[in-house]
Amino acid sequence: MDEQGCPRCKTTKYRNPSLKLMVNVCGHSLCDNCVDLLFIKGSGACPECGTAIRRSNFRYQIFEDAQVEKEIDIRKKILKDYNKKEEDFDTLREYNDYLEMIETIIYNLANGIDVEDTRRQVDSYKKENKDAIRKNQSKLSRDEEYLEMLIEEEEKTSSLRKQMIHDTEVLEKNKKRRDKEALIDELMFSDMSAADILTMHKTTARPAEAVDNTSFQPAQTTRYSTGIQRGQQSGLIPMPMTEANPVYHYEELELERCGPIYPTVDDIIEVGYLSNVRAASESERAGGFEATLCCQRALQDALGGLFYYPELPGQSTSVM
């Protein structure tokens, strides 16, 4: 793996540990020193590809591959316009096609394939769907709504828990204080020996503590922090989308017979054909073989083609 470095001043991360690479829309990186140097005026051409770029568009490079940065840039821009949500489509398939289209556009732009055509396509899409885009921008998608709800709920529960902890702490403090006061009172006024009083107080305080401990256990969480419910609750398992497309219907295959109608498997069993063929042994049945199979095949062979008759002009059809 090559050392990461600035393509202009050839500094590398090794030589300058504080090197920070920056990247612009064209996907070529520069170190921050070079950016400062080259773009004093605020705008200029990329030293690699000559694209006119602005200084304000420089970002710190997060990924090692500048190409990835470029793609992320393009993706952000494209997704701003192509912001339809799953709910906007009738079928899952259409939605997937739409996603596929977006990916194609991004890929094309990022890799310089048919850039002009793709740009034009994006522009025309923007024009055609102006209203829809604006509407979708303000609308939160179902996922986002769900996430927001989760966050809200989590906040609620955490504040509740805090409150509970606080309450119990206060309660405990009060109790301790009261206990202490009672002990001192007793020590002052009781006739019993001091040692007896102390042991008696210890034994009464212990169980109370123990009880406190059990009651203090936090309410069992039914969700993970990510919001997925614990245990086997079918409510949140994502159900496969049922498509509105016409569903495939199996139609029984019409066999060419050229003969009388074949008996079906049910017929074979009902009429009693099976008593006249060798029964399948246990090991054969384990392998999927049934006596009906060979019986059916023999009968089909016997019946199929019985009506075969060559069709030839000039052939006499009279019975001999």
Place this chain on the structure above:
Amino acid sequence: MFASSTHLKFWTFSGENEIKQLRAETSEKYLAKHASGLSEDERAQEFLTQSEERQLVRHFEYVLKEFCGKFQPPMPKCVVGTSLAFFKRFYVHNSVMDYHPRDIMLTCMYLSCKVEEFYVPIGQFVKNLKGDREKFADIILGFELLLMQKIHYHLTIHNSFRALEGLLIDLKTRYKDHCDAEKLRKIAEEFIDQSLGTDASLIFSPSQIALSALLASSSKEGINLDNYVTGTLLLGSSEDDLQKTIYQVKRIRYMIKNQEPLQRELIQIIQKKLEKCRNQENNPESEIYKRKMEEMIDEDDEIRTQKRAKLNEGRETDHELFGPLNPI
């Protein structure tokens, strides 16, 4: 499923006349290629006539059947049926003079063993033959692909044996009060065996042959199955279908009954004649055949060496690119 098979589509002909015509065309094609400058008489003298070809094919069909009967391990009947079907199909479009029936016969058997899932390795297969077994093995393997090609890779044969089995099962089930089906089996199977010696399998459907066999057997046993055929088997079919089926059955029975007997004494003479006029290119013992094979092998070698040369070239340029392998 016979009704949608290649068996019906490509290898069931309208009648004896069509087959005869096809065979005549095949023979003429061979003569046009190998005896173009000869007069009618000379042709008849030097080359096999159509009837002689037919005699020879039928003789070898007989030999094939006999050989199958003696074969070790014993063969199921469907293997015999399939090899005969291959043999018949092969000689519809190929002349006896082009490919010797002895070679093709063995190849048909070997191939049908494979097709009918009764695989016998070639070493074991040729143990059934007398003489130079290695040579036979070479011949069989040499012709196997050609045979498949000539029958257009239509390898599924619908034999009449299973159809007969089906009819017997049906008889036992739906007509059990009126006859003993097992009694009919022996003669019916013999009838199908006989039908293998004719062109019946090229003209009729296997179920029709099986039904004819059943009816032939029943009439010999003195059992009347007419009620079964019209009242049970073909119940619910149209009058037209019924008449046609009955007519076909009659044709089959007539055909099998009136088989021309083989003329053994002629076979020797025809075989001698064949030795002179056969296509030496397809005779595994001829010089021409050997030369052809060698050429083919040489060609293969040549292609291989060319490929190797190309590869080597590629490697050399690689060296140039990356420098010698051992720089030190």
